[in-house]
Amino acid sequence: MHITKIELSKMNRIERLNLINSLSGIKPANLIGSINSNGQENLAIFSSVVHLGSNPALFGFVLRPRGEVRRHTHENILATGYYTINFVSTYFVQNAHYTSIKASEETSEFSLSALTPEYIQNFKAPFVKESSIKIGMSFKQELDIEANGTSLIIGQVEHILLPDDTMSNGGHLDLGELGVAGISGLNTYYSLKKEAQFPFVRDEYELSDLSQF
Amino acid sequence: MHITKIELSKMNRIERLNLINSLSGIKPANLIGSINSNGQENLAIFSSVVHLGSNPALFGFVLRPRGEVRRHTHENILATGYYTINFVSTYFVQNAHYTSIKASEETSEFSLSALTPEYIQNFKAPFVKESSIKIGMSFKQELDIEANGTSLIIGQVEHILLPDDTMSNGGHLDLGELGVAGISGLNTYYSLKKEAQFPFVRDEYELSDLSQF
Numbered sequence: 001m002h003i004t005k006i007e008l009s010k011m012n013r014i015e016r017l018n019l020i021n022s023l024s025g026i027k028p029a030n031l032i033g034s035i036n037s038n039g040q041e042n043l044a045i046f047s048s049v050v051h052l053g054s055n056p057a058l059f060g061f062v063l064r065p066r067g068e069v070r071r072h073t074h075e076n077i078l079a080t081g082y083y084t085i086n087f088v089s090t091y092f093v094q095n096a097h098y099t100s101i102k103a104s105e106e107t108s109e110f111s112l113s114a115l116t117p118e119y120i121q122n123f124k125a126p127f128v129k130e131s132s133i134k135i136g137m138s139f140k141q142e143l144d145i146e147a148n149g150t151s152l153i154i155g156q157v158e159h160i161l162l163p164d165d166t167m168s169n170g171g172h173l174d175l176g177e178l179g180v181a182g183i184s185g186l187n188t189y190y191s192l193k194k195e196a197q198f199p200f201v202r203d204e205y206e207l208s209d210l211s212q213f
Numbered sequence: 214m215h216i217t218k219i220e221l222s223k224m225n226r227i228e229r230l231n232l233i234n235s236l237s238g239i240k241p242a243n244l245i246g247s248i249n250s251n252g253q254e255n256l257a258i259f260s261s262v263v264h265l266g267s268n269p270a271l272f273g274f275v276l277r278p279r280g281e282v283r284r285h286t287h288e289n290i291l292a293t294g295y296y297t298i299n300f301v302s303t304y305f306v307q308n309a310h311y312t313s314i315k316a317s318e319e320t321s322e323f324s325l326s327a328l329t330p331e332y333i334q335n336f337k338a339p340f341v342k343e344s345s346i347k348i349g350m351s352f353k354q355e356l357d358i359e360a361n362g363t364s365l366i367i368g369q370v371e372h373i374l375l376p377d378d379t380m381s382n383g384g385h386l387d388l389g390e391l392g393v394a395g396i397s398g399l400n401t402y403y404s405l406k407k408e409a410q411f412p413f414v415r416d417e418y419e420l421s422d423l424s425q426f
Contacts, residue, residue, distance in 0.1 A: 190405040
């Protein structure tokens, strides 16, 4: 089956939306937690978290320009400078998906989705108690993507919260063992099973070069 | 287990590299195919493909500033304006991983990895014959990420090649059925199993708003 750019532009809008979102492949399922200056908590599901570097540890995520849920996340991150990235587990994918219901500013998506906000000392943004892997982030940079008005929000890792004894053999995590879910498209959730781990094949020079990434 | 930013900065370099790469979650495993003006083919594995929009259909991927493999991909894309994104299947993850061996400019990673270049009419860049899902891309924009010198390469979908009868119910693809692999960290590969597909919960206004993304 061959679909050209022209056929794609003529395709039914929803079909194209689903196909192109599926074609970006498997993505991490993350809940991004934030809070406004009045203490109103916000929680939104994202599948666009991307690794940008290890030293300093930087992650980005793509923010669409419109939409209530996304706007609250954006405003809160700019206002407080902090947010959390929480991994969705397969056992609560439905709860996590419910955070994408359009909610008023006064409604916390924690309540909508029956997930529990959790705080650590000296860090403003709420974590998701039910998540096995939680990351506290500080905002660093916003990059505009001219092509379609989205933006890449870049932050640095401040805190990592993990179950004990899950980090093995040199920093690796088994996402399958940890019950982590993946997303493809806008609304399809997958479980993960570790199949293979290969040696890192670059030579020492390359590896040393890589250490900052 | 709680790891702070300070503890992270003092961690063994390789352990930090593996941990932070694992923490960005499950990623798509893609082979990016390109060709230089002399007809020399290049193939490199990436796990940073991200969805940027559906209409026009835009994908980005993160390019590190150094490293032979990455540099050839970068130079070829700038020189020809075209490249391919090919999904890695679980049955050839080891072949795909071998493209990350540091190769000279004259060595094609297609040969190194025993994968087969495939072309379609009027499109310069090589696809991977063994991939179930293949996308032909045209280069649109390069965005510099100041924080660490990486860049986001943005391209538009020109061609989509899929097995017949795999696009179902409104554009969705079952990545598990298609044998698609995911990556976490730098070198751990996962198989995928579809667990749930929920209705898209935004209201009609929001959905219409979304149609360009």
